[in-house]
Amino acid sequence: MMASIVATELTRTFGAFTAVDHISFSVEEGEIFGFLGANGAGKTTAMRMLCGLLSPSGGQATVAGYDIAKRPEMVKRNIGYMSQKFSLYEDLTVGENIVFYGGIYGLSRNTIRSKTAEMLEKLGLNEVRDTMIRDLPLGWKQKIAFSTAIIHEPQIVFLDEPTGGVDPVTRRQFWDLIYEAADNGVTIFVTTHYMDEAEYCNRISIMVDGRIDAMGTPEALKQQFAANSMDEVFVRLARPSAVK
Amino acid sequence: MAAISIQQLSRSYGEVQALKSVSLEVEPGELFGLIGPDGAGKTTLIRILATLLLPGDGHAEVLGYDVVNQYREIRKKMGYMPGKFSLYYDLTILENINLFATIFGTTLEENYDLIRDIYSQIEPFKHRRAGNLSGGMKQKLALSCALIHAPEVLFLDEPTTGVDAVSRREFWEMLRKLRDRGITILVSTPYMDEASLCDRVALIQNGNILQIDTPENIVGSFKSDLYAVKADQTWKLLKDLRAYEWAASVFAFGESVHYTDKRSDFEPSGLAEYLQAGGNSGVRISPIKPGIEDCFMALMN
Numbered sequence: 001m002m003a004s005i006v007a008t009e010l011t012r013t014f015g016a017f018t019a020v021d022h023i024s025f026s027v028e029e030g031e032i033f034g035f036l037g038a039n040g041a042g043k044t045t046a047m048r049m050l051c052g053l054l055s056p057s058g059g060q061a062t063v064a065g066y067d068i069a070k071r072p073e074m075v076k077r078n079i080g081y082m083s084q085k086f087s088l089y090e091d092l093t094v095g096e097n098i099v100f101y102g103g104i105y106g107l108s109r110n111t112i113r114s115k116t117a118e119m120l121e122k123l124g125l126n127e128v129r130d131t132m133i134r135d136l137p138l139g140w141k142q143k144i145a146f147s148t149a150i151i152h153e154p155q156i157v158f159l160d161e162p163t164g165g166v167d168p169v170t171r172r173q174f175w176d177l178i179y180e181a182a183d184n185g186v187t188i189f190v191t192t193h194y195m196d197e198a199e200y201c202n203r204i205s206i207m208v209d210g211r212i213d214a215m216g217t218p219e220a221l222k223q224q225f226a227a228n229s230m231d232e233v234f235v236r237l238a239r240p241s242a243v244k
Numbered sequence: 245m246a247a248i249s250i251q252q253l254s255r256s257y258g259e260v261q262a263l264k265s266v267s268l269e270v271e272p273g274e275l276f277g278l279i280g281p282d283g284a285g286k287t288t289l290i291r292i293l294a295t296l297l298l299p300g301d302g303h304a305e306v307l308g309y310d311v312v313n314q315y316r317e318i319r320k321k322m323g324y325m326p327g328k329f330s331l332y333y334d335l336t337i338l339e340n341i342n343l344f345a346t347i348f349g350t351t352l353e354e355n356y357d358l359i360r361d362i363y364s365q366i367e368p369f370k371h372r373r374a375g376n377l378s379g380g381m382k383q384k385l386a387l388s389c390a391l392i393h394a395p396e397v398l399f400l401d402e403p404t405t406g407v408d409a410v411s412r413r414e415f416w417e418m419l420r421k422l423r424d425r426g427i428t429i430l431v432s433t434p435y436m437d438e439a440s441l442c443d444r445v446a447l448i449q450n451g452n453i454l455q456i457d458t459p460e461n462i463v464g465s466f467k468s469d470l471y472a473v474k475a476d477q478t479w480k481l482l483k484d485l486r487a488y489e490w491a492a493s494v495f496a497f498g499e500s501v502h503y504t505d506k507r508s509d510f511e512p513s514g515l516a517e518y519l520q521a522g523g524n525s526g527v528r529i530s531p532i533k534p535g536i537e538d539c540f541m542a543l544m545n
Contacts, residue, residue, distance in 0.1 A: 038408040039379045138282050164406060165434045167281035167449065168537050169544060172496050179479045194435075195409055199498035200478065218499060229498065231409055238410045 002029050004156045004187035005050060009059035012045050019045040021210035022059060027203075029155070032178060032188040034198050037207030038238040043191055044160075046207070050189070051158055052076045064155045077105070080149035080157035084164045087145035090134035094125065097133060098148055105152035112151075119147045139170030146177050150186060157181065159190040163197065175200055195231040204230070206237050213237050245308055247272040247397055247428040248293060253302035255288050262288040264451040265302065270430055270444075275423040277442035278432040279536065285451040286432035287327060290401045293430065294324045307396055320348075323390035327401040329382050333375030337366055337385055340374055341392060348393035355394050358425070362418055363388045380411045387418070398422065400431040404438065416441045436537035447540050454543040459536060466534040466542065468492065468504040471512060475519065476526040484522045488515065495541060502538060503529075 005027040012020040020042045027033040037043045048054040050063050052072030061068045064078035088097045095116060102112035120126045123143050133141060142162065150157050159178070163171045175197065182188050182202075190201065198204055198218060205215040214221055214237055218230055227233045248270035255263040263285045270276040278286045291297035293306055295315035303310070309317040331340045338352075341363075345351050356363070366384050369377070374385060383403060390398060400419075404412040416438065423429055423443075431442070439445045440459045447454040447462070455462055475481040481501055485494040492504040505515070512529040519527045 038410055039406075161406070165282035167284075167544070168436060168541050169495075170281075175496060176482075179482075183479070193406065193408055193412075196496075196498035200496065234409050235413065238408065 003027065004029050004031070005033075005061070005063050005189065007046075007050070007059070007061040010046065010049060010056055010061050011058035012042075012049060012054065013057045018210050020049070020056075023207070023210075023212045024059075025205055025212060025215060027156075027187055027189060029187055030182050030185045031203065032182050032190065032201045034201030034204040035189060035191045035207070036198060036204055036234065041207040041238070042210040043207055047158060047160060047189075047191070050075075051079060051081055077152075078154055078156070080152070080154040081160075082145050082149040082157065082162055083160035084142075084162055085160075088133045088141060088148065091132060093130050093132055094120070094136070094144055095129045097144070098151065101148045102151055107152060115151055119144075119151070123147060138166055139173065142166060142170065142174055143177060146174065146181075150181060154186070156187040156189060159188065161191055161193065163192065163194065171197075195229065195234055198230040198234070206234065208237055245272075246270060246305075247274070247307060248276075248430060249305045250289075250293075251303045253289070253292065253299050253304055255285075255292065255297070255300040261451050263292075263300075266448075266451070266453050267302075268446055268453065268456055270428060272428055273423065273426050275419060275429045275431070275441075275443045277439055277445040278430065278448055279434075279436060279439045279445050279540070280432075280448035281434050283450070284448045286448060287401055289448075290324075290399050290430065290432060294322060294399050295319055296324075320393075321396045323393070323395035323398045325386050325390045325398075325400045325403055327403075327405065329374075329386060331374050331382075331386060331389060334373060336371050336373050337377070338370040340385060341388055344389040345392045350393050352392065355392055358394055359388045359391050361421060362391070379407065383407065383411075383415065391422070395427065397428040398430070400429065402432050402434065404433055404435060412438070436535070436540055439536040445536075447536075447543060449540075449544055454540070462536060462539050463534055466539050468542075469510065470532055470534045470538060471503045471505075471529050472497070472500040472532045473503050473515070473519075474500045474526065474528045475524040477524065481519065481524055481527075484519055484524060488518060490515075493542070495538075497537075502532070502534075 003026040008024050009022045010020060011022050035043055049056050049068060050061060052068050052075035055069055063075045066074040068075055098116045099112055120129055163174050178188055203217055204221060205212045221233050225233045225236055246269040250266060250268050252265045252267055253263055254265050280286055292299050292304060292311060295311050295318050306318045307321055341352055362384050366381050404415055419429055444458050446456045482496055485491055485501055485503055490506045492506045495502045516527050516529055
C-alpha cells in the first residue's frame with residue numbers, strides 16, 4: 001500500500017501562537033481517516049496546509065506524492081475538497097455546477113458530458129439536472145457536492161464537516177458514498193463533530209492544542225482509554241483544552 | 245398558564261412552507277428542545293416567538309402576550325441567542341455586555357449573579373474584542389448578553405451547532421442550571437443526542453412536528469424490537485443486512501448497525517446464519533434500547 005498523505009513534524013505558527021505543533025502521521029491509499037479535535041485545536045489550519053492553501057512554518061508533508069510547500073498547485077490538482085459551508089453555487093443549476101467544477105479541473109467537454117450523465121444516473125437525480133441548487137433539499141446538495149468534489153478522480157478527498165445539520169437518514173446515505181469511494185481506492189480525510197461517525201473511520205487522530213494526542217483504530221483508542229464509545233475517548237482527551 | 249403557547253402556526257416563504265400548522269405548549273420553567281435537521285423549520289419558529297418574524301397563519305403567545313400585537317411586552321422579558329453570532333465584533337466583551345445591559349435599563353452588577361457561571365469563564369478576557377474570540381467564548385458572551393436583563397424566557401437557536409462534543413456538553417450543563425433558576429428555555433438543535441438533556445422535546449422535520457413528549461416517553465414508544473448487529477467489516481455488514489429479505493430497517497450507528505425485522509417471531513440466530521453464510525466474520529447480534537435518533541428515523545418514514 002502507498003501512503004496518500006505523509007506529514008512529518010508539520011508545524012504552523014501565527015505570530016507567537018503555535019496553531020499546529022509538530023504533527024506527524026500518514027494516511028494509506030483508500031483509507032477513511034477521521035481528523036478530530038475540539039474547536040480551536042488546529043484542525044482547520046492543518047487541513048489548509050495539507051490542501052496546499054497555507055504554507056507550513058516547519059516540518060513537511062506530501063499529499064498525493066507532492067510536497068505541500070514546494071508544489072502546492074500539484075497538490076490542489078490531485079485532491080478533492082468539500083465542506084458543508086461552501087461547495088456548490090446556489091444560483092447555478094446542478095448541470096452548470098458540474099460543468100463549472102469539471103472545467104476548473106481541466107476536464108475535456110466530452111469527459112464532463114459523460115461524467116455528468118454517469119453521476120446523475122448513479123445518484124438517481126436525472127430529473128433535477130436543470131434545477132437550481134438552492135431549490136434542492138440539503139441531502140441532495142450534499143450528495144451532488146461530494147460527487148462533484150471527486151469528478152476529476154482525485155487520489156484524496158478532504159471532507160470538512162460534510163454532514164453538519166443533515167437529517168439522520170441522509171447523514172447515513174452520505175456515509176454510503178464515502179464507503180463506496182474508499183472501496184474504489186479514494187483516500188478519505190474527514191472531520192466531524194458526530195462521534196458515531198468517528199466509528200465509521202478506519203483510523204482516527206485526535207488533535208488537542210495543536211498536537212495529535214491520540215491516533216489509531218476506533219477499537220484501539222477505546223481500549224487505550226478504557227472507554228465504551230468514541231464520545232468518551234474524545235471527552236477525556238479534549239477536556240483540558242475545552243475548559244477555556 | 246403556559247410560558248409559550250403555539251396554535252396551528254404556519255409560515256411560508258414564497259412557495260416554500262417552512263411551518264405547517266404547528267401546535268405546542270411549553271410550561272414555565274421547562275427546558276424544551278426543538279430537535280430536527282436543517283430546513284425543519286426550527287429557526288422560523290424561534291424567530292416568530294422572538295417577535296422578529298410575523299406568522300403566516302395561526303396564533304402564538306409568549307408569557308401570555310400575543311407575538312403580533314404585544315411584541316413590545318415580550319421583548320422586555322425574553323432573551324434571544326440567534327444561530328449566527330450577532331454581537332459587535334469591534335466592541336470588547338465588556339462593552340458588548342454593557343451595551344445590552346444599558347438598552348434594557350440594567351447593569352452588569354445588578355444581574356451579575358445570574359450570569360456569573362458563564363461570564364466568569366470569559367471575564368479574564370473582558371477587554372478583548374468580540375471579533376478575536378474563539379467559537380466557545382463567543383457562545384458564552386452571546387449567552388451572557390441574552391441573560392443580562394434577567395429574562396423570564398430564553399430562546400436559543402442552535403447554540404451548539406458546529407461546536408465540539410466537549411463544549412456542547414458544558415453548554416448543556418449551563419442551560420440546566422438556568423432552568424433550575426426558573427427560566428423557561430426553548431432551544432433548537434440538529435444533534436439528536438442532545439434530546440435526552442431536555443425536559444421535553446418536539447421532533448420536527450420539514451415544517452411538521454413528528455412527536456412531542458419527554459425523551460423517555462419518545463424512546464418508550466418505539467414500536468419494534470431493535471437489535472445491534474456487529475461484524476468485523478461494517479460496510480459489508482450494512483450491504484448484506486439491507487439485502488436480507490426480512491429487514492425492516494437497517495441503519496449504521498457507530499460501531500454497530502441497528503436492525504429491525506419484519507417478522508413478529510424474529511430469532512437472531514437465523515440472521516446470524518445468513519450473515520455468516522455471506523462471509524461476515526465476528527457476527528454478534530444483541531437486543532438494545534432505541535435512542536432518540538432511532539425514533540426520529542422511524543417517524544420520518
